[in-house]
Amino acid sequence: MRWANMGEQTVYENPWFRVNLADVELPDGRHLDHFLVRLRPVAAATVVNDAGEALLLWRHRFITDSWGWELAAGVVEDGESPVAAAAREMEEETGWRPGPLNPLMTVEPAGGLIDARHHLFWTREAVHTGPPADGFESSRREWVPLKLVPDMIARGEIPAAGMAAGLLMLRHLLAE
Numbered sequence: 001m002r003w004a005n006m007g008e009q010t011v012y013e014n015p016w017f018r019v020n021l022a023d024v025e026l027p028d029g030r031h032l033d034h035f036l037v038r039l040r041p042v043a044a045a046t047v048v049n050d051a052g053e054a055l056l057l058w059r060h061r062f063i064t065d066s067w068g069w070e071l072a073a074g075v076v077e078d079g080e081s082p083v084a085a086a087a088r089e090m091e092e093e094t095g096w097r098p099g100p101l102n103p104l105m106t107v108e109p110a111g112g113l114i115d116a117r118h119h120l121f122w123t124r125e126a127v128h129t130g131p132p133a134d135g136f137e138s139s140r141r142e143w144v145p146l147k148l149v150p151d152m153i154a155r156g157e158i159p160a161a162g163m164a165a166g167l168l169m170l171r172h173l174l175a176e
Contacts (some may be wrong), residue, residue, distance in 0.1 A: 001027050011035070011087045024045035039116035043085035044073035044166065047098055047126035048174065053145050054167065055094055055126070057138035061159075067153065068159040069144060071120065071166060072137075073089075091160025094141050095132040105169050120166040146171040 008020040012161045017037040025031055056069040072093035076085040083101050091172045101121035108117055132141070149158065149167045158164045 003027070008033070008036075016040075026159050035113075037112055037114040041076040041082060041085075042073055042116055042118045043082040043089060043121070044118060044163070045069040045086035045098055045103070045121040045123070045128035046057065046102055046170070047090070047091040047096060047123050048146065048170065049124075049143060051143070051145070052174065053169065054122075055096060055146045056142060057093060058140045058142065061136040066156075066159050068163075069157055070138075070160055070163045071093050073118070074117075083121060086119065086121040090126075091129060091132075092134045093132050095128060096126040097129050098123045099127075102165055104173075105142045108167055109162050115135045118162045120169075122161070122170055146174060 004025040005027050006023040008022045008053050010018050012019040013061050017041070020036050021040060022034045023031055024034045046052050046056065051155055054071075057072060058067065058069055061066050072086075072090040074085065074089035074093070078081050083103075086101055087098050090133075097109060098121075101123050104119050104120040104122050108115075134140075144152075146167065149164075149171050152158050153164045153168070
């Protein structure tokens with residue numbers, strides 16, 4: 001039941017994304033046109049303190065007009081590894097430089113439309129370096145108890161699916 005991409009043409013492109021139109025061959029031989037968005041990968045990170053709290057950002061997303069808790073995250077730049085991008089973004093957005101980062105998970109937020117992978121990392125060690133360089137990214141940064149994550153997701157306080165999955169995974173890993 002594999003669909004085959006027989007070729008793509010770019011319909012629109014900018015430094016952040018490309019919109020392509022693909023000629024897709026279905027398993028029965030039929031063809032269909034399918035739009036897809038090509039994105040650069042994203043990397044995210046948090047630190048968990050000895051009290052079982054994760055450092056999160058409270059931010060507004062204007063596209064969905066919603067507020068929510070998120071991990072510090074951003075695009076993996078050309079030539080940069082996901083782990084290096086996660087460390088850079090965490091320090092820029094929180095003012096905390098992470099210690100060695102552990103892989104948490106890689107998710108595909110909308111595999112039927114976009115190809116961006118989100119690489120999530122975490123650490124137990126971080127050093128506060130001062131105010132965040134990118135303070136405009138969030139209204140505040142707080143230590144949030146991981147034990148509260150399921151209820152926060154249920155109330156819609158962690159609306160981004162990848163962030164919710166990552167925080168649930170982290171809670172699970174640290175509960176063992």
